[in-house]
Amino acid sequence: MKTLFFFGTLRHAPLLDLVLGRATAPVAASLPGYRVVWAEGESFPMMIEAPGEQAEGIVLAGLSDDDVARLDFYEGAFAYRLVAVTAQTGAGPVEALVYMPHDAPWRPGAPWSLADWQARWGALTMIAAAEVMRAFGRMSAEDIGHRLPIIRARAQAQVSAAARRRPVTLSSPLTRDDVALDHYAIPYEKFFTVEEMRARYRRFDGSWGQTGDRAIFQVADAVTVLPYDPVQDRVMLIEQLRVGVYASGDPQPWLLEPIAGIVDAGESFEATAHREAMEEAHVELSALHxxxxxxxxxxxxxxxxxxxxxxxxxxxxxPRIGGIEGEGENIRNLLVGFKELVGMLEAGELVNAPLLLSVQWLMLNRDRLRG
Known part of the structure; x- marks a missing residue:
């Protein structure tokens, strides 16, 4: 049996219980000679040496080999390894192990606060951790580490969706409370996930109906941006292979599109638009509409x-070629005058839905933007 000292996110009791797959009862502790700080630019903390200070945390004793294996899997995705330390508890010193960075590129940032982390990252981390731990026993920590960005992006999408509200005028007042799941499973979970569910839902007459079996393709929130130069009166389109179009049997699987990209964990839609414009087309945006x-x-x-x-x-x-080669992207950038763009729309050459919306919006707002 082993005893571990936790100084960071695993001090959040629901997260610790989720990772271990059972309820726990840790006790408060501290580690002299250390300080807990944010890993700069990241959503988690790191511990650094700080003579005369102490890092606050918890210790959990009686951990089995299976418990440690689950913790190793979870922390391994963040490049942490166990190191022996002597922690202090109300009952005296305790020999314990603690996860410390191993060959990690992070730099120490500002002092870390559990309460601040819970408010900003707690909900997202719980969703992401559930997906990570579903892979325990099926994948290596290294493999799950490679998938972590998209896992956290999907978690970000769920957090954003839970906070989303739209006006209700003609819409019905029905909500998630008017749906009851009877079956839920995840038969496929990699870069994208496939979920299966069967549910009961309240009909418009107040009675209850069944959805039947449904399959849902779970992606993540994304942004599209159509760059427009009001002086030159032209846009930039990108062109790339789209495997969904190829899979449909379309003989022309290369599509003209706006710039697009997935919203990373903790990133705003606006920040994603600016980042993707630089990555895919080397274009700096001065304003977003x-x-x-x-x-x-x-x-x-x-x-x-x-x-x-x-x-x-x-x-x-x-630049006429963009994209990130390491992500398998090969993107052609095209400058298209406004009149030619409208002609392509009317001829049916543009079949990407976000591009259709964006071109139609531009047709309505072009004079204002040019003015």
Missing amino acids: HVAGYYPTPGGVAQYLVSYVGIAHLPDEA
């Missing part, structure tokens, strides 16, 4: 998109 926020295929895809038109300078010598 909101087109719409919407569910593109709500019958079977769990994803929320936000589309923008972004004001940018688009010179003749704008």
Whole structure:
């Protein structure tokens, strides 16, 4: 049996219980000679040496080999390893093990607060940790570490959705409380996930009906942005292979699109638009205009998109190839005059839904933007 000292996110009791798969009863403790700080630019803390100070935490005794294996799997995704320390409790010193960074690139940041972390990252981390621990025994910690960004992006999408509210005028007042799950399973979980569910729901007449078996493709929130230069009166389109179009049997699986990308954990829709414009097209946006926020295929895809038109300078010598090669992207950038763009829309050359919305919005607002 082992005793561990926890100084960071695993001090959050629901998270510790989730990782271990059982209820726990830790006791308060401290570790002399250390301080807990944020890992700079990250959503978790790290512990650094600090003579004369002490790191607050908890100790949990009686941990089995299986418990430690579960903890190793979870912490391994964050590049932590166990180190022996002597912690202080109300009953005296305790020999324990603590997870410390191992070959990690993080730099120490500001002092860390459990309460601040709970408010900012607690809900997201619980959702992501549940997916991580479902992979225990099926994947290595290294493999789950590679998937962690998209896992956290999906968790971010769920947190954002829970906070989303829209006006109710003609819409019915029905809510999530008017749905009851009878069956839920996750048969596939990798970069994307597939969920299966069967539910009862309240009908418009007040009675209850059944959905039947449903499969849901779980992605993550995403952003699209159409760069527009009001001086040159032209836009930048991107073109790339889309495997969904290929899988449908379409003989032309390369699509013209706006810039697009998944919203990372902790990132705003606006920040994603600026980041993706630089990554995919090397374009700096001076302003963003909101087109719409919407569910593109709500019958079977769990994803929320936000589309923008972004004001940018688009010179003749704008880069023509973009994307991140390490992510398998090969993106062609095209400068298209407004009149030609409208002609392509009317001819049916544009078939990407966010692009259609964005071009139609631009047609309505072009004079204002140019003025």
